[in-house]
Amino acid sequence: MFAQLFLVRATSMERSQLRVVILSLAIMLLFLCAQGQAKYSPGFTAQPGHASSPAPLPFPMYGVTPGSLHPQECPGRCATRCSATAYKKPCMFFCQKCCWTCLCVPSGTYGNKQSCPCYNIWKTKRGGPKCP
Structure with a gap:
């Protein structure tokens, strides 16, 4: 100008x-x-004698430790968690509700709640576990 x-x-x-x-x-x-x-920004240069390393494995406790999931990942994790039950709809409902709050889902289809302590905190009015 x-x-x-x-x-x-x-x-x-x-x-x-x-x-x-x-x-x-x-x-x-x-x-x-x-x-x-x-x-200051080195490009990719292949060095002789060094094989390219494979992609690193994802964090093994991802989704199992508290707060490690994103809310949009809850339906997939809960589908795995509720795959063995005969009561899929209520299991999915409560699992997703717990997942959105805790941001984790215990591994497997039953138990393992020690890996996601938030699951043990929630109780029903009768004192039973709210999260599947």
Whole structure:
């Protein structure tokens, strides 16, 4: 913006000199950016003698430890948890309710509630476990 205002009032000789200076600065800036990027961000280089390592295994306790799940993952985990019961609808309802609060689902289809303590805290009015 400033350069455009200056160019309007400048003579043709000053305009051409200013354009050369601006163009030179732009080229220098591009060159410096390219140098800095090449210097500080190493690209992939295959090193001889080193085999590429396999992808790391996911965290083994993911979804089992309290707070490790995202709410959108609850239906899938609860489907696994409730797969062996004859009462799928109530199991899924309460499992998802517990999962959305605790953000974890114990492994397996029964028991293992020690891995997700929040499951043991919730009780029904009669004192029984609320979470399957």
